[in-house]
Amino acid sequence: MLPPEVQQEGLAAFKRIGEEISEVIERRPESLVVVRLVRPKFVRIVEDLADPSPVKIAEPPERPIERGLAGPGMLADTIVRRWQDHTPLHRQESIYARDGLELSRSTICGWHEQLADLVEPLVEAMLRDALQAPYLCTDATGVLVRAEEQCQRAHFWVLVAPERHVLYRFSHKHDSAAVDRFLAGYKGYLVADAHSVYDHLYDTGNVVEVACWAHARRYFFKALSSDPERAERGLALIKGLFRVERSIKTAPRKKREETRREKSRPIVDAFFAWCDEQAADVLDETPIARAIRYAQNQRTALTRFLVDGRLPLDNNVSERNLRREVLGRKNWLFLGSDEGARTNTLFVSLLASCQLHGIEPWAYLRDLFCVLPSWPKSRVLELAPASWKQTRQHEDAQQRLAANVFRAITLADHAPPV
Incomplete structure (x- = not known):
């Protein structure tokens, strides 16, 4: 781009002393390309009667x-x-x-x-490779499937082998049979919610339950409006666990186990001691009672992260990956x-x-x-x-x-x- 004076009088009348450069982002329509594949055909000038294929042509490219x-x-x-x-x-x-x-x-x-x-x-x-992982994270969400009279409810499942694979499956029912089809032959830790569809896996001893502190925290959030004092106390203790986890996010396994023993275990012990103390005082079927009961019922699974530094504190990785299907579901x-x-x-x-x-x-x-x-x-x-x-x-x-x-x-x- 030249100034008007330079355009009128010509470059010979001026000395260039530098330049200013700026960039602007623009867009043009996408480029669709038609690839024309030309494969010439040949025959021998001198006919060879022993040649079973007299016409010669190159094989088409693989598609x-x-x-x-x-x-x-x-x-x-x-x-x-x-x-x-x-x-x-x-x-x-x-x-x-x-x-x-x-x-x-x-x-x-x-x-x-x-x-x-x-x-x-x-x-x-x-999937076969994922089933060799020491621990897996899983969750499910509902989806509609078109049927003759009305759409039927079915389910998407996600299975995350951390740092390896994210895998999805589909089933018509959210039941133990669907879990078996997805996790057939698996032995190791399973990070999941407290749904009963997984219980039969834990009965064999081949799969070890690991519960999610984010799920437990959610119950206390629901109790904030009805019993803020107790709910805030429970949330404060759980927040302490997540604060410790952030400090060791990239630490090696042994370091994570050591830090959890020193810092997380006292918080966990204090949390469950508080739950046991409050359980007798809260009214049945109130949000805070359900929060405390959930934590008490999942005590063993919620404390399992303390014994193996590889295990996560929560199952949020599964929920994050399920959002992909949830976002899609809103569109299709x-x-x-x-x-x-x-x-x-x-x-x-x-x-x-x-x-x-x-x-x-x-x-x-x-x-x-x-x-x-x-x-x-x-x-x-x-x-x-x-x-x-x-x-x-x-x-x-x-x-x-x-x-x-x-x-x-x-x-x-x-x-x-x-």
Whole structure:
């Protein structure tokens, strides 16, 4: 940009003495690219009667959906929009139409169902790996499923293997059978709420219950309006536990156990001594009575974090990850079918695990669709978000990604790196 005087008199009349630089963010419509694949056909000039295939043509490049219209980047975009940004298919339909692409919601839905079959072995491998963790965190939330007369209530479950995987499952009932399908064969600590659907797991001794202090705290919050003095005392003691936890958040296991013995155990002992003292004085079925009774009933499980430094004080990690489905539910309202629920949980598991490991989801899914179709099944766990950063450094993965023509097109458009 030149001043008016310089434009009128010319650069020869002035001496440049510096410059001022500023930047402005702008936006342009998204870029949809049609990749035309040209495969020349050849025949020998001198006919070879022994050649069973006289016409020579290169094999078509591998696609996530065989002979599908969409490439890896386009498919990844529809998935990120649907389950990361919570954009229902009818809204995606209108968004792509504004960019000049007439794409029906039924087509997108069909793509996702086919891709679900592709990624299911990977997510199942992630679940098997998660069940080897020393402790797991779990929770559930309701969801509606379309039925012939009226929507039926069903449930999403989340299972978090800290620092490894975030996994989701779907069931029609919130019962022990659903828990068994999700946690079959698991042995270790289970951080969960006090719902009875988990009780049978603890009876065997293979699974050890760990209760959540955030749940206990919630009961005392509900009692603030009716019995503020007692509720505030209970909350103050629980607050002390969380203050200690913040101070050792990144500490190694032994340090956490030592600090909990020195600082947290006296608070826990004081809290339950106070609960026992107040229990006889509060009126039955009042909010404060329910708060104290909940804590007393969960005493053993609530104190379990004191014996193992790996265990968390609360189950908030499960609730945070369930918000992903809750936010989605506010947009798409209900599931269309059981198959739709399966597709949902598979891709939400991958997206939530990407967030856990700080991986950009679109680039991950694009690259996953580039390599997964021909990736050795025995090594499928290497493609999980937990291992992705290491896997991408391997020569095998780099060669596969570099050879993918569709990925090369998206990189030419300066796609964001993982």
